[in-house]
Amino acid sequence: xxxxxxxxxxxxxxxxxTVSRVINDSKPVSPEVRKKVLKIIEEIGYKPNEIAxxxxxxxxxxxxxxxxxxxxxxxxxxxxGIEEIGxxxxxxxxLCSSYGDTIAQKKYIQLLNSKQVAGxxxxxxxxxxxxxxxxxxxxxxxxxxxxxxxxxxxxSVQVDNYExxxxxxxxxxxxxxxxxxxxxxxxxxxxxxxxKLNGYKxxxxxxxxxxxxxxxxxxxxxxKGYNAGVELLKKIGDVTAVICSKDEIAVGLINYxxxxxxxxxxxxxxTGFGDYKIASxxxxxxxxxxxxxxxxxxxxxxxxxxxxxxxKSQDEIIKLPFxxxxxxxxxxx
Amino acid sequence: xxxxxxxxxxxxxxxxxTVSRVINDSKPVSPEVRKKVLKIIEEIGYKPNEIAxxxxxxxxxxxxxxxxxxxxxxxxxxxxGIEEIGxxxxxxxxLCSSYGDTIAQKKYIQLLNSKQVAGxxxxxxxxxxxxxxxxxxxxxxxxxxxxxxxxxxxxSVQVDNYExxxxxxxxxxxxxxxxxxxxxxxxxxxxxxxxKLNGYKxxxxxxxxxxxxxxxxxxxxxxKGYNAGVELLKKIGDVTAVICSKDEIAVGLINYxxxxxxxxxxxxxxTGFGDYKIASxxxxxxxxxxxxxxxxxxxxxxxxxxxxxxxKSQDEIIKLPFxxxxxxxxxxx
DNA sequence: TTGAAAGCGTTACCAT
DNA sequence: ATGGTAACGCTTTCAA
Numbered sequence: 198x199x200x201x202x203x204x205x206x207x208x209x210x211x212x213x214x215t216v217s218r219v220i221n222d223s224k225p226v227s228p229e230v231r232k233k234v235l236k237i238i239e240e241i242g243y244k245p246n247e248i249a250x251x252x253x254x255x256x257x258x259x260x261x262x263x264x265x266x267x268x269x270x271x272x273x274x275x276x277x278g279i280e281e282i283g284x285x286x287x288x289x290x291x292l293c294s295s296y297g298d299t300i301a302q303k304k305y306i307q308l309l310n311s312k313q314v315a316g317x318x319x320x321x322x323x324x325x326x327x328x329x330x331x332x333x334x335x336x337x338x339x340x341x342x343x344x345x346x347x348x349x350x351x352x353s354v355q356v357d358n359y360e361x362x363x364x365x366x367x368x369x370x371x372x373x374x375x376x377x378x379x380x381x382x383x384x385x386x387x388x389x390x391x392x393k394l395n396g397y398k399x400x401x402x403x404x405x406x407x408x409x410x411x412x413x414x415x416x417x418x419x420x421k422g423y424n425a426g427v428e429l430l431k432k433i434g435d436v437t438a439v440i441c442s443k444d445e446i447a448v449g450l451i452n453y454x455x456x457x458x459x460x461x462x463x464x465x466x467x468t469g470f471g472d473y474k475i476a477s478x479x480x481x482x483x484x485x486x487x488x489x490x491x492x493x494x495x496x497x498x499x500x501x502x503x504x505x506x507x508x509k510s511q512d513e514i515i516k517l518p519f520x521x522x523x524x525x526x527x528x529x530x
Numbered sequence: 531x532x533x534x535x536x537x538x539x540x541x542x543x544x545x546x547x548t549v550s551r552v553i554n555d556s557k558p559v560s561p562e563v564r565k566k567v568l569k570i571i572e573e574i575g576y577k578p579n580e581i582a583x584x585x586x587x588x589x590x591x592x593x594x595x596x597x598x599x600x601x602x603x604x605x606x607x608x609x610x611g612i613e614e615i616g617x618x619x620x621x622x623x624x625l626c627s628s629y630g631d632t633i634a635q636k637k638y639i640q641l642l643n644s645k646q647v648a649g650x651x652x653x654x655x656x657x658x659x660x661x662x663x664x665x666x667x668x669x670x671x672x673x674x675x676x677x678x679x680x681x682x683x684x685x686s687v688q689v690d691n692y693e694x695x696x697x698x699x700x701x702x703x704x705x706x707x708x709x710x711x712x713x714x715x716x717x718x719x720x721x722x723x724x725x726k727l728n729g730y731k732x733x734x735x736x737x738x739x740x741x742x743x744x745x746x747x748x749x750x751x752x753x754k755g756y757n758a759g760v761e762l763l764k765k766i767g768d769v770t771a772v773i774c775s776k777d778e779i780a781v782g783l784i785n786y787x788x789x790x791x792x793x794x795x796x797x798x799x800x801t802g803f804g805d806y807k808i809a810s811x812x813x814x815x816x817x818x819x820x821x822x823x824x825x826x827x828x829x830x831x832x833x834x835x836x837x838x839x840x841x842k843s844q845d846e847i848i849k850l851p852f853x854x855x856x857x858x859x860x861x862x863x
Numbered sequence: 864t865t866g867a868a869a870g871c872g873t874t875a876c877c878a879t
Numbered sequence: 880a881t882g883g884t885a886a887c888g889c890t891t892t893c894a895a
Contacts, residue, residue: 202873249871249873252887254873254875257581290625291622294610311579312580313581479812553889586871
């Protein structure tokens with residue numbers, strides 16, 4: 198049996214209330230007593246039982262993080278941000294992978310609630326309204342993070358996708374490209390992808406000689422990017438640059454082009470979105486939008502901690518700055 | 531205030547003991563009463579408070595996972611395995627990233643203990659004896675996972691690195707290569723790297739015309755692999771194939787060779803170790819040893835759960851099968 | 864089969 | 880400034 202507050206109290210010859218006060222700095226304790234208690238604590242290596250603590254305070258210093266899949270490097274980055282900043286405030290991370298399954302998400306939300314988590318972060322491609330409703334009834338501070346979808350009225354942290362896409366398109370235009378294709382996972386609900394598409398379109402709009410070319414893919418995977426290459430090839434000679442809405446798509450596309458003896462960037466320029474780890478590992482290195490995933494996680498958890506402390510946050514959606522990473526996959530025309 | 535066992539008891543007109551028995555199936559309850567209780571539970575959506583439960587049972591259904599860095603894809607894979615299998619047994623994952631810092635690891639061990647975790651998995655490049663000692667005093671089931679170091683007498687799950695390296699070397703030999711270099715992060719403590727080196731050496735030993743060439747790197751990173759290329763180039767023309775002890779090293783090396791107009795696999799064959807995600811994303815695709823990281827995590831957690839249930843495990847080190855993934859980075863001489 | 868009550872290790876209120 | 884004690888929500892003896 199581990200040592201408890203009672204042992205400390207007995208050995209220090211004070212009441213457990215006093216020991217509690219010393220541990221929590223909750224009420225004044227005379228210096229001598231404090232010293233004595235601290236000494237005993239040190240001696241017998243007492244550690245407060247967090248479980249008992251949580252039971253009475255109803256706070257667990259646990260942040261539930263429901264993710265789609267830790268295998269995605271951007272998710273891992275976000276989790277890092279959440280964890281590292283959380284730890285600074287003594288919060289620990291309870292990890293739950295849903296693999297996009299709504300049932301699992303709902304189950305985890307209940308589970309997290311029963312573990313009395315202080316906050317919840319959901320990271321996923323999409324936030325189902327049902328899940329959102331579930332979480333809101335709990336009155337637990339929460340933030341939704343995605344690289345993909347937007348949920349109106351839900352606290353979130355992200356970059357300005359429209360702006361990023363606009364700037365990237367402009368960059369390609371400035372390089373002399375006029376026939377720039379856009380490959381994206383565009384669905385009605387996928388608002389971020391739509392924002393990117395709009396940024397692309399609006400940038401092109403300012404150039405009379407620019408031509409729009411949109412290829413839709415069903416999801417944002419390496420394979421879909423690879424396959425999109427087939428459709429793109431029908432347009433080659435025509436298209437000189439491609440904006441991909443995700444790095445995976447770009448990498449898949451580059452591999453397809455490579456496998457078909459089309460040289461990036463000599464024959465065609467390619468850009469991505471995200472700046473995942475792989476972006477600087479492949480050859481040519483990928484020109485892409487650097488999304489600050491770590492910071493997104495960090496800001497999300499800060500926001501939650503703020504809310505725990507009672508400071509209601511201001512904006513629903515916090516926008517973080519992005520950057521264009523110019524690398525070898527693009528070339529002046 | 532959430533509904534508690536008392537509410538259920540009141541509404542079902544039974545005692546809380548009975549409700550408890552129904553929830554836990556711990557003692558016989560008459561069918562009618564059970565049904566009534568279950569109905570109420572369903573109706574009011576009662577979920578037992580896990581915290582209160584843990585307090586009395588001293589079990590938390592939490593598995594502490596202390597990792598180096600979730601950013602490494604192999605770590606992410608292991609965590610996936612741990613999490614997914616853990617969930618099947620109702621265990622949740624408490625994630626702690628140490629970034630290799632011993633102090634942090636020790637702190638987390640105490641923290642996990644105070645949260646009354648049922649088991650601990652440590653994933654890291656190295657397990658410091660001090661940390662190991664700490665954990666062993668706790669008498670919490672634990673497993674150490676690494677892609678790198680071995681800790682004698684510590685429960686672990688891994689592949690047979692010697693065998694894998696031996697087979698990979700043999701594969702290259704069978705392709706006609708005789709001047710095969712080995713690049714590894716070899717330090718005294720790094721026993722896995724040493725095992726790989728020995729596998730390589732022993733395989734070569736059987737061929738009289740085979741030549742040994744070992745390049746040591748300081749750690750297993752992409753950069754070190756890239757830089758190892760410099761040293762390797764001094765030997766080129768001579769060396770026709772390179773075994774890298776990690777995929778990162780191999781990818782770094784391939785990029786270096788690529789940047790210096792040396793064609794893989796035409797001029798030189800390269801192999802890796804791990805089969806991280808990137809291995810099949812780069813061009814040429816990397817021939818490598820597929821280590822079953824997901825399964826390693828899965829087996830580790832199974833082992834812990836077994837131990838929780840009182841079945842002491844058999845072997846200290848469980849060996850899992852590996853596979854050689856033959857891809858484009860190697861060529862017949 | 865069921866209920867009453869003790870107890871898990873804390874915190875927080877109420878006295879003193 | 881300090882101590883006593885109820886309460887947190889549950890499990891688990893002990894009796895009935």
